[in-house]
Amino acid sequence: MFHSKRLLAKRTVQKKLTVSDFAGGQNSIRDDAYIDASVAKLSYNVKGESGALKEYGGVNPLMLPLGDGTFLQASLGSYKIKRIWYYRRTDPVTKANDDRIIMLSDRLRLYCIYVNKLINGIVCFDSRMFNDVPDAINYRLNGEDVMIFSSALDAMRIYYGSGTPVVYENNFGFYQLCIHSDRLFALTKQDEKTLFFSDDLNPANFNISLDEGGFVSMADDRGALLKTVSFLNYLYIFRSYGLCRKSGKYKGNLKN
Numbered sequence: 001m002f003h004s005k006r007l008l009a010k011r012t013v014q015k016k017l018t019v020s021d022f023a024g025g026q027n028s029i030r031d032d033a034y035i036d037a038s039v040a041k042l043s044y045n046v047k048g049e050s051g052a053l054k055e056y057g058g059v060n061p062l063m064l065p066l067g068d069g070t071f072l073q074a075s076l077g078s079y080k081i082k083r084i085w086y087y088r089r090t091d092p093v094t095k096a097n098d099d100r101i102i103m104l105s106d107r108l109r110l111y112c113i114y115v116n117k118l119i120n121g122i123v124c125f126d127s128r129m130f131n132d133v134p135d136a137i138n139y140r141l142n143g144e145d146v147m148i149f150s151s152a153l154d155a156m157r158i159y160y161g162s163g164t165p166v167v168y169e170n171n172f173g174f175y176q177l178c179i180h181s182d183r184l185f186a187l188t189k190q191d192e193k194t195l196f197f198s199d200d201l202n203p204a205n206f207n208i209s210l211d212e213g214g215f216v217s218m219a220d221d222r223g224a225l226l227k228t229v230s231f232l233n234y235l236y237i238f239r240s241y242g243l244c245r246k247s248g249k250y251k252g253n254l255k256n
Contacts, residue, residue: 022048064118072118080106085136087112089145089161098161102136102147110149110165126164130154137177139184139203148203150174152189158204171206179203180230180246192224193217195237195246218244 017037024039025048032041047056062074074081083104091098101113103122108130114120131153139146141158149165150156152175157165174186174196184203186196199205199212206213218225223240230236235246 021051022053023051024048064113066118072113072121074101074103074113074122076103076105076111076122082106082108082133083136085147087145087147087159087161088138089147091161092144104130104133108133110159125159126157128164132175135175135177137179137184139179141201141203148177148184150177150186156204168204171204174206176225176227178228178230178235180228180235185228185230185235187225187228193219195225195228216246 019038022038022040024036026040026043027035028042035041045056045058046053048054063071064074065071081103085102087100087102089098089100090096097116099115101115103111103113105111109124109128110126111122111124113122130149130151132151134149134151134154134157136147136149139148144160146161147159148156149159150171152173154172156168156171156174158168159165173188173190175189176187178185182201184198186198186206188194188196195216195218196206197214197216199207208214218237218239222242222244225237225239227238228235229238237244237246
């Protein structure tokens with residue numbers, strides 16, 4: 001005997017909305033229920049000031065005011081900008097703010113703009129080319145603000161804010177950098193199922209020992225390690241077929 005059970009169809013409601021013009025612009029603050037149909041919640045590269053929806057603008061070159069009515073354009077001339085990072089730094093001697101905008105050119109060289117000394121223009125502080133686009137991360141090392149650069153095909157470089165970055169040849173091939181519990185965590189292409197971490201408070205020391213750096217091997221069926229993120233006292237490891245969560249410090253357990 002066959003018992004049929006009909007599924008109830010979901011009742012639909014039809015509404016007709018009329019947009020007389022697009023001069024309402026954009027309102028990203030009010031709830032959708034209180035916004036007229038002619039007002040956009042979010043819009044890109046269009047404007048409707050005349051009532052008609054027209055293509056508009058996009059993005060403009062970054063212009064930094066020099067204070068005398070002129071501007072510095074954040075441009076590398078004929079070179080393209082591949083990456084931009086913000087280097088938060090306090091001068092260790094004067095204690096003055098010394099933040100910088102770091103730029104990576106398409107020739108994989110490093111340039112910077114001194115946020116509080118725009119008159120210096122754009123400075124190439126490391127003309128040595130990387131072999132791959134590096135990751136970069138701020139770190140407070142021995143009371144000094146530094147910036148760490150590393151890629152899957154290069155040795156780690158640490159920029160101390162003056163001179164050229166120091167190269168650490170022993171730390172080769174690290175990428176997807178992440179600071180967690182005062183350690184630097186990183187991945188490598190040589191072993192895509194192993195997570196490496198530095199010594200406590202020393203991101204330049206990846207020596208594997210009980211009281212220095214180390215690694216965590218994840219030889220299960222969740223696939224390669226893709227990215228690490230530090231969030232709310234946990235280290236999350238995104239993988240090809242899953243997500244792992246590391247609790248505690250470097251001796252913590254892995255929770256899937």
